[in-house]
Amino acid sequence: MAEFMELEGQDGVRMAWNVVPGTKQEASNCVVPVSAIYTPIKPFPSMPVLPYAPLRCRNCRSVLNPFSIVDFAAKIWICPFCFQRNHFPPHYASISDENLPAELFPQYTTIEYQSPREASSLPPVFMFVVDTSIIEEEMAFLKSALSQAIGLLPDNSLVGLITFGTLVHVHELGFGTIPKTYAFKGSKDVSKDQLLEQMGFFLNKPKPSTGVIAGARDGLSSESIARFLLPASDCEFALNSILEELQKDPWPIPVDQRASRCTSTALSVAASLLGACVPGSGARIMAFIGGPSTEGPGAIVSKNLSEPIRSHKDLDKDSAPHYHKAVKFYEALAKQLVHQGHVLDLFACALDQVGVAELKVAVERTGGLVVLAESFGHSVFKDSLRHVFQSGDKDLGLSSNGIFEINCSKDIKVQGILGPCASLEKKGPLCSDTIVGQGSTSAWKLCGLDQATSLCLIFEIVKKDIPDATVQSSSNQFYFQFLTYYQHSTGEMRLRVTTLSRRWVAGPGSIQDLIAGFDQEAAAVVMARLVSFKMEIEAEFDPIRWLDKTLIHICSRFGDYQKDSPSSFSLSPRFSIFPQFMFHLRRSQFVQVFNNSPDETAYFRMILNRENVANSVVMIQPSLISYSFQSVPEPTLLDVAAIAADRILLLDSYFTIVIFHGSTIAQWRKAGYHNQPEHQAFAQLLQAPRDDADAIIKDRFPVPRLVICDQHGSQARFLLAKLNPSATYNSDGHHPGGDIIFTDDVSFEVFLDHLQRLAVNKI
The missing domain is CATH 1.20.120.730 (Sec23/Sec24 helical domain)
Structure with a gap:
């Protein structure tokens, strides 16, 4: 698959079919849809960034690219998508075979344009929404992680703080002398107008009689906005003081009841406040939730402990009483956030469920980050949060305000995108009647995206038959163009253009070509x-x-x-x-x-x-590496046969990394042989998987959970669950020192x- 990885290295694209089935019938026979997985802002060290505006086709608005046909004498280019003839503007007058602009170089199929306008003056905005209905120990972990995160924020970023439990508290950070908060009842939904009214936005300046009230341009004074959103450098002390004094929610909890927690109301208040103060900016709501929501329109369970939290069985039988109401609420919240251009990030840390299933729609449509851990003290949470604000080579490259558009040859339509985006409902001839994911559009909103964000585009081939070879006028190439406008982490607006060409085949004899491109x-x-x-x-x-x-x-x-x-x-x-x-x-x-x-x-x-x-x-298929005295570390089959008493296995299943010691290795380790100078080789064998695991953990977000276990130990289940059960309790013999899996699953x-x-x- 080296050549496909090479294509990904050039354009950030992997396609299931790199030779495309050319007709509707051929495509349906191929079963796996014609599709592409595209990473819109994947970093490419060699990609040029052009300091001028792109040249567009006057008919279909696609951007000039290496597949355009150029007539240097007439100073005309022909668009490969709609065959429109376009004149070059005067500043391209010196164009020739020897003097090409960068966008026509054959190797620059992906290129970026930097807006000639000034970089946006909008700084990044972070609104921390913090759950206080948690036990003291968790509170201490969360406060320590948050104060660390605040220290890592860029100085110019604006920061706000909302805490919630039974009530929602909006903290006025600009009132430095004494802490001042506005409280809202957790069980009631608060409209944007009520919010502005109650928080005194119109005390000094009367409320405008018409129009939407949003942002400084629209009737809100910058002083009133600065009460709740301050530059990190100005409010670090105030924030840390509030965090130090932050207490667990003081409302008493009866023995037979759950804590009162109004997650949905707090998120709704945060969204409305950001929508009023900084609409259209790259703002992020970072929600830290430590338990199930029991109050307000997004509650997932009642306060009564006798009612269990919904399970998959309840959802299948449609007997989860709160589920549909909560999902409907978060769908409306997602719509509001997408309209405002804001992102919802979710850090859910609890042994119990907190409502990620209901919140999924709002996080996914806004392109938010999500981290799930058992506790705010767990390394999965602490290291992941630190990773969000890290700069340098481990930078996530958080960007915002993205719009993704697509252009294809006329025989292809788009069914939709599976991934973190929201439809902008831009209907047109490109839209297929079959909808998959976010469909029925050729443009999508990416409120938040980072260097790893990948979209899965599903296409439909609509060409009915193969034109006769003698009459065939068009070439046998399909073209795709992906346009991503986004606000770079430096604040400037960029446009990345990726243009692809793929050969199509149809009719007898096409199978070998399709196989070669799979x-x-x-x-x-x-x-x-x-x-x-x-x-x-x-x-x-x-x-x-x-x-x-x-x-x-x-x-x-x-x-x-x-x-x-x-x-x-x-x-x-x-x-x-x-x-x-x-x-x-x-x-x-x-x-x-x-x-x-x-x-x-x-x-x-x-x-x-x-x-x-x-x-x-x-x-999907975890990787397994084997370490032993007999050989260098080597990949091994994901099979129970890989287990041996004198081996260490390293399993990477993305969410969990398991270091598994065979029984002999575990006995030697417990006997402390690795601490004896004559057993240096054993100490090195024990250390090698640890070093490899650390290297994986460093590069990954969210940070995976590390499990270190021994053969026949209780945590060995993390490895056994992923292995092919070629030796089970009812199969004939297995090799000595190995293991069996107690399962009725069939083997590969x-x-x-x-x-x-x-x-x-x-x-």
Whole structure:
């Protein structure tokens, strides 16, 4: 797959089919949709940033690119999308074969334009929304993490603070002499007008009689805004003083009840306050939640402890009384935030569920970050929060105010995007009638995006038949252009343009070409995003059956076999790992919801929906590395047979990293051999997986959980759950020193055997 990774290194794009099925019928026979996973602001060291405005086609508005046909003599360029002839403006007068502008260089298929206007004067804005209905110990952890984060904020960024429990408290940071807060009842929804009225925004200046009231330009005085949002350098002391004195919510909690926690009202107040003060700026609401919401329109459970928090079973049977109301509330909040251009980040830290499943829509549509941990004292939370504000080579590259647009050849339509974005409802000839994810548009809003944010675009081929070769006027190339306008972390507006060309094939003999262009990693990730999406929106959907049917169709179409002879079946190397990916996807946390709460499932899917192909593949099929005295560290099969008494295994499943010591290694370690000078080699063997795990943890967001365990120990389950169960309690013997898995799941060998039988019998 090296050439596909090379293409990703140049354009940030991986496509399931790099040779595209050319007609509607061919595309439906390919089963995996024509799709692309695109990382809009992936950093490229060699990409030029041009200090002028792009040249656009006057018909379809696509940007001049290396695939445009240029007539140097007539100073004309022809758009590859709509074939419109466009004249070059006067400042391109000296253009020639030897004197090309950067956007026509064949290697610059991805290029960035820097707005010639001044960098935006809008500083980044952070509104901290902090849960106080938590125990004292958690409160201490959270306060320490927040004061660290405040110290890392850029000096010019504006900061606000809202705390909530039974009531919502908006802290007036500009009133430095004594702490001053405005309290709102947690069970009541507060409108924007009520908020402005109660917080004294119109004391010195009468309320404007007409128009929307938002921002300094629109009738709010900058002094009243500065009471609640101050530059970090001015309010660091005030913020730290408030945090030091911050107490657990003082309202008494009856023994048979949960704490009163009005998460939804607090987020609604934060959104309205930011919408009034800084509309259209790259503001982020950072919510720190330590328990289930029990108050207000987004409550997920009643205060009564006798009512359990909803499980997957309750959601399937539609017996979760609060779920639909809460989701409806957060959908409205998502719409408001997208309209304002603001982001909701969620840090949920509790042993219980807090409502991530309900909040998912607001976080995902605004492109927010999400971190789920067991406690505010856990390294998963503390290190992830620090990572958000880190600068230098580990910088997340947080950007804001993005708009993503797409242009394609006329035989292609867009069904939608699966990923962290919201539809801008820009309808047009590009929009397919079939909608997947955020569809029915050719433009999307990306309120927040970072260097890793990846969108999955699903296309539909609409060409009905293959034109006769003699009459064929157009070339056999399809073109795609992705345009991303965004506010760079430096504050300036940028436009990144990526233009791709892919050859299409159709008719007899096209199968070999399609096979040659198949990217099995990208296809597995597209299928994972699709199956997660279908599980959420289709009531009677059976994910295992759907994945199996897809895989049988693919093997039947692209496999090499004699009919009804399973032993003759073989797959090209381009497809050979795809069944393995599907096997692990069927067993993954995205499809198997048993043993996970709705919050955990929502969290896993949110991360899958925003990560690039390499990271998503690790979530679907974890990587396993073996360390032993006999050999250098080497990748090994994700199989129970990899376990041996004298080996250490390092499992990376993206969310969790497991260092697993075989029983002999564990005994030696407990005996302290690694501390004895004559056993240096053993000390090095123990240290090697730790160093590799640390390197992975450093580069990843959210920070994964590290589990160090021994064979036959209770935490060994973190490894065993991910392995192919080739040796189980009811299989014939296993190798000495190894292990067995107590499961009724079929092994990969049995799975493959069934697959081959069904593929060769398919008519």
